[in-house]
Amino acid sequence: MLYYFIVGVLGLAIGSFLNVVIDRIPNGKTIFIDRSKCDYCKEELRWYELVPVLSYVIQNGKCMRCEGKLSYQYPLVELLTAIILVTVVYFSPLVITLELIISIIFILTLIAVTIIDLKLLIIPDQLMYFLFFVFVLVSSITLGWDVFNSGFFGDVILQWAGPVVNHLVSASIAGGFFYALVLLTKGKGMGGGDVKLAYIMGLFLTGTQTLVAIYAAFIIGAVVGLVLLAMRRKKFGQVVPFGPFLSIGALLSLLWAQDLIDLYLTVFTVR
Numbered sequence: 001m002l003y004y005f006i007v008g009v010l011g012l013a014i015g016s017f018l019n020v021v022i023d024r025i026p027n028g029k030t031i032f033i034d035r036s037k038c039d040y041c042k043e044e045l046r047w048y049e050l051v052p053v054l055s056y057v058i059q060n061g062k063c064m065r066c067e068g069k070l071s072y073q074y075p076l077v078e079l080l081t082a083i084i085l086v087t088v089v090y091f092s093p094l095v096i097t098l099e100l101i102i103s104i105i106f107i108l109t110l111i112a113v114t115i116i117d118l119k120l121l122i123i124p125d126q127l128m129y130f131l132f133f134v135f136v137l138v139s140s141i142t143l144g145w146d147v148f149n150s151g152f153f154g155d156v157i158l159q160w161a162g163p164v165v166n167h168l169v170s171a172s173i174a175g176g177f178f179y180a181l182v183l184l185t186k187g188k189g190m191g192g193g194d195v196k197l198a199y200i201m202g203l204f205l206t207g208t209q210t211l212v213a214i215y216a217a218f219i220i221g222a223v224v225g226l227v228l229l230a231m232r233r234k235k236f237g238q239v240v241p242f243g244p245f246l247s248i249g250a251l252l253s254l255l256w257a258q259d260l261i262d263l264y265l266t267v268f269t270v271r
C-alpha cells in the first residue's frame with residue numbers, strides 16, 4: 001500500500017510538471033528556468049501555491065491574489081497522471097526494469113500529447129522528437145551494454161539489431177497507414193501529428209501491441225464520435241482530435257493487449 005501511495009504522490013508531482021509542458025511547449029517556451037506565473041496577474045506562484053491538487057482545492061480554484069479563476073486542467077492532469085502511473089506500476093512486475101521506465105516515459109508523454117491535442121488540435125513535434133530521441137538513446141545504451149558484457153561484436157550486433165529492426169518496421173507500417181489516411185481524406189480527418197504519433201507508437205510498442213492500439217483507437221474514436229453527434233456537441237465532419245484516441249489505445253494495449261485480443265475473439269467468434 002505504502003509503495004502505491006508513494007507512486008501516487010510521485011504521479012501528482014509529475015502531473016504538475018506535465019501541466020507546465022502542456023502550457024509551454026506549444027508556445028515554444030522553455031519548460032525550465034522560470035517559475036510558473038498566474039495567467040491573470042502575472043505574479044510568480046509561491047511554493048505553497050504549487051502543491052498538486054491541494055493548492056487548487058484550498059484556494060477554491062482561484063488565484064490567491066487576484067481571484068482569477070484557475071483552469072481545472074491543473075488538478076485534472078495531476079490526478080490523471082497519478083491514477084495512470086499507479087495503474088501501470090500495479091499491472092507491471094514488481095521490479096524496476098529499463099523496459100518499465102521506457103513504458104512510463106512513453107505513457108507520461110502521451111498524457112501531455114492528449115491534453116494539448118484536445119486544447120489546440122495539434123500534436124507538438126517537440127514531444128515526438130523527444131520520444132524518438134529516447135528510443136535512439138535506449139537502443140544505443142542496450143547495444144553498448146550487450147557489447148560490454150560479451151566483449152564480442154559480431155553476434156551481439158545481430159541479436160541487438162533484430163528487435164530494433166522489428167520496431168522500425170512496425171513503426172513505418174503504422175506511420176505509413178496514417179499517412180495514407182491523410183492523403184485519402186485530404187488532411188480533413190487525420191493530420192501530420194497523427195502520422196508521427198503512430199510511428200512513435202511502433203517504436204515503443206511491439207508489433208501486436210501497435211496493431212491492437214490502433215484498432216482500439218478507431219473503435220473508441222467511433223464510439224466517442226457517435227456520442228458527440230448524438231449529444232449535438234459536434235456536427236458531422238467537424239474535427240475531432242485523434243491523438244487522444246491513439247494515446248488511450250496505446251495505454252490499453254500496453255497494459256492488456258492479449259486480454260483485448262482474447263475478448264475480441266470471444267465476442268466475434270461464431271460458434
Ligand SMILES: [Zn+2]
Nearest residue numbers: 038041063066
Ligand atoms: Zn493572479
